[in-house]
Amino acid sequence: QKEVEQDPGPLSVPEGAIVSLNCTYSNSAFQYFMWYRQYSRKGPELLMYTYSSGNKEDGRFTAQVDKSSKYISLFIRDSQPSDSATYLCAMSGRGSEKLVFGKGMKLTVNP
Amino acid sequence: DAEITQSPRHKITETGRQVTLACHQTWNHNNMFWYRQDLGHGLRLIHYSYGVHDTNKGEVSDGYSVSRSNTEDLPLTLESAASSQTSVYFCASSGGSRNQYFGPGTRLLVL
Numbered sequence: 666q667k668e669v670e671q672d673p674g675p676l677s678v679p680e681g682a683i684v685s686l687n688c689t690y691s692n693s694a695f696q697y698f699m700w701y702r703q704y705s706r707k708g709p710e711l712l713m714y715t716y717s718s719g720n721k722e723d724g725r726f727t728a729q730v731d732k733s734s735k736y737i738s739l740f741i742r743d744s745q746p747s748d749s750a751t752y753l754c755a756m757s758g759r760g761s762e763k764l765v766f767g768k769g770m771k772l773t774v775n776p
Numbered sequence: 777d778a779e780i781t782q783s784p785r786h787k788i789t790e791t792g793r794q795v796t797l798a799c800h801q802t803w804n805h806n807n808m809f810w811y812r813q814d815l816g817h818g819l820r821l822i823h824y825s826y827g828v829h830d831t832n833k834g835e836v837s838d839g840y841s842v843s844r845s846n847t848e849d850l851p852l853t854l855e856s857a858a859s860s861q862t863s864v865y866f867c868a869s870s871g872g873s874r875n876q877y878f879g880p881g882t883r884l885l886v887l
Contacts, residue, residue, distance in 0.1 A: 671818075673816070697874050699874070699875075706881070707880060707881070708866055708868075708878030708879055708880050708881055709819070709866070709878050710877075710878065711875050711876070711877075714874070714875060753818065753819065757874050762807045762824075762826065762870060762872065762874060763809075763821060763824060763834075764809075764821075764874065764876060766818050766819040766820075767818060768816070768817065768818035769818050769819075
């Protein structure tokens with residue numbers, strides 16, 4: 666079992682839809698949880714960052730962490746064609762700067 | 777503005793040749809990372825460095841080496857290129873916040 670599991674999709678939704686992206690993990694030492702967005706032929710860029718459990722909201726984006734279930738989610742409200750990208754979850758343990766990434770989910774938002 | 781650059785952006789080489797990919801960052805970050813990204817595997821860590829003269833092996837380090845002689849640069853060397861090393865390579869840096877800033881990537885084709 667890989668440390669971080671993410672359904673690679675692809676996922677295609679109409680504009681305006683609510684999108685839910687998820688990752689599960691097996692390492693209970695993970696304390697830092699991130700979502701990166703990667704546009705085609707570009708490097709990933711940090712979208713959301715959460716420490717430990719709880720929710721974090723930034724505009725149309727909400728990140729949730731449920732450490733008891735080892736499950737993290739990213740919600741995108743009112744999705745836009747400009748949200749079309751690959752979304753990667755990433756995690757890190759305390760005292761380590763290394764990130765463990767999920768495989769990434771390719772999202773397409775159709776106008 | 778601070779940035780992270782990679783060169784070359786595209787490279788075609790033959791099996792058995794030595795190849796060096798450059799990574800340069802102007803963030804003055806101590807931490808630097810090399811990843812490869814392949815379909816079905818996501819981002820996998822090759823090598824990383826927490827400071828000058830510090831290097832560490834990642835998940836897929838066989839056939840690769842790095843050296844860190846200054847803060848700004850972490851070149852990645854493929855000792856004897858193999859077709860299995862055809863991939864997109866990303867360099868990243870971080871200043872200790874676990875937010876890794878990624879370069880634009882190098883597309884390497886080994887024939």
